Amino acid sequence: MTSTIVLAAMLIGLVPGAATVEAEAREILDELLRVDTSHGNESAALRPVAARLVKAGIPAEIVEASAGRGNLIARVRGNGSRKPVLLVAHVDVVPVEGQSWTTSPFIPTERDGFLQARGVNDDKAMAAAFVAIALDVARSRIQLSRDLLLVLTAGEETASPFGMPWLAKNRPELREAEIMLNEDGDLQLSADGQRMEAVVVDVTEKVSTNFRFVVKGKGGHSSTPWTDRDPVRSLGKALVKVGEHRFPARAIPSVREALGLDSRLANSHLGLARIYQRRQKYAAALAEADAALAADPARTDAHYIRGQLLLRLGRKQEARKEMTAAAGVGGQPGAAPLPSPELLQDQR
Numbered sequence: 001m002t003s004t005i006v007l008a009a010m011l012i013g014l015v016p017g018a019a020t021v022e023a024e025a026r027e028i029l030d031e032l033l034r035v036d037t038s039h040g041n042e043s044a045a046l047r048p049v050a051a052r053l054v055k056a057g058i059p060a061e062i063v064e065a066s067a068g069r070g071n072l073i074a075r076v077r078g079n080g081s082r083k084p085v086l087l088v089a090h091v092d093v094v095p096v097e098g099q100s101w102t103t104s105p106f107i108p109t110e111r112d113g114f115l116q117a118r119g120v121n122d123d124k125a126m127a128a129a130f131v132a133i134a135l136d137v138a139r140s141r142i143q144l145s146r147d148l149l150l151v152l153t154a155g156e157e158t159a160s161p162f163g164m165p166w167l168a169k170n171r172p173e174l175r176e177a178e179i180m181l182n183e184d185g186d187l188q189l190s191a192d193g194q195r196m197e198a199v200v201v202d203v204t205e206k207v208s209t210n211f212r213f214v215v216k217g218k219g220g221h222s223s224t225p226w227t228d229r230d231p232v233r234s235l236g237k238a239l240v241k242v243g244e245h246r247f248p249a250r251a252i253p254s255v256r257e258a259l260g261l262d263s264r265l266a267n268s269h270l271g272l273a274r275i276y277q278r279r280q281k282y283a284a285a286l287a288e289a290d291a292a293l294a295a296d297p298a299r300t301d302a303h304y305i306r307g308q309l310l311l312r313l314g315r316k317q318e319a320r321k322e323m324t325a326a327a328g329v330g331g332q333p334g335a336a337p338l339p340s341p342e343l344l345q346d347q348r
């Protein structure tokens with residue numbers, strides 16, 4: 001009997017509750033934020049993460065495409081009845097040079113209920129959450145139907161070849177995943193900021209395509225330029241054509257579904273604000289957010305959206321005030337989703 005009690009006590013120690021998962025995620029986030037990964041150096045940020053995972057019995061490795069530019073791969077085994085799920089986050093961040101930070105970008109600082117540091121929002125919080133989830137799943141020995149593959153990558157912000165492009169080529173096992181979750185999307189909270197109303201998932205509804213133009217022509221003296229074979233003129237004409245080209249619209253099923261959801265959202269000012277925001281019509285979105293707030297000044301989510309929009313419109317001071325209101329109104333500070341302090345700073 002005594003041994004059972006001891007065992008139970010040990011298990012309680014081993015199986016952390018939800019609060020512990022959150023605390024551990026925050027701890028990992030702080031660790032990640034303290035490493036400046038704005039110009040590479042991802043391996044340094046990932047080493048403590050790998051150590052944590054290994055300690056919890058999760059096989060984890062850091063693979064480098066170039067010195068210091070590490071990617072972490074870890075796997076929590078499921079029973080294999082379904083194909084793996086892949087959780088991906090990048091741990092490099094946008095450089096801070098030339099930006100007017102009021103706190104040190106690589107020292108996590110809590111202010112007005114918000115956490116400020118480069119990469120909080122993009123994408124280290126996601127990385128930290130994924131790691132904490134993997135640790136929790138492994139420790140609690142939840143039986144998974146599929147392997148959980150955790151991948152933290154390098155070089156996303158600078159479109160470098162050291163992260164996903166390299167992994168896609170060199171680690172074919174990652175392609176076995178049936179589902180992949182990475183950044184982007186949106187969370188919609190209830191007016192008091194306490195309840196999740198919707199999780200918006202982005203799908204790959206469009207991709208970029210790059211073109212390279214090579215124009216050949218005849219050289220000659222500039223006093224007597226060719227009028228029919230001048231390559232500069234041909235290239236200019238071609239670029240205008242590309243700029244004016246519009247591809248025919250093609251709504252894939254997920255886009256159709258999203259438009260359907262939008263039509264339901266359009267019933268309210270805040271819903272309209274979200275739709276305009278997503279379409280980057282920020283002034284129109286702001287007008288709708290204003291209307292939503294006029295009707296109910298305590299709507300945390302309206303304050304939050306208004307803050308995001310003001311930011312997009314370059315009205316940083318007002319945005320900061322609005323974000324603070326979003327954190328404080330109708331709930332505890334920090335009840336609203338953390339706004340991105342880097343957005344407050346970014347000129348991107």
Ligand SMILES: [Zn+2]
Nearest residue numbers: 122123156183
């Ligand atoms: Zn990102």
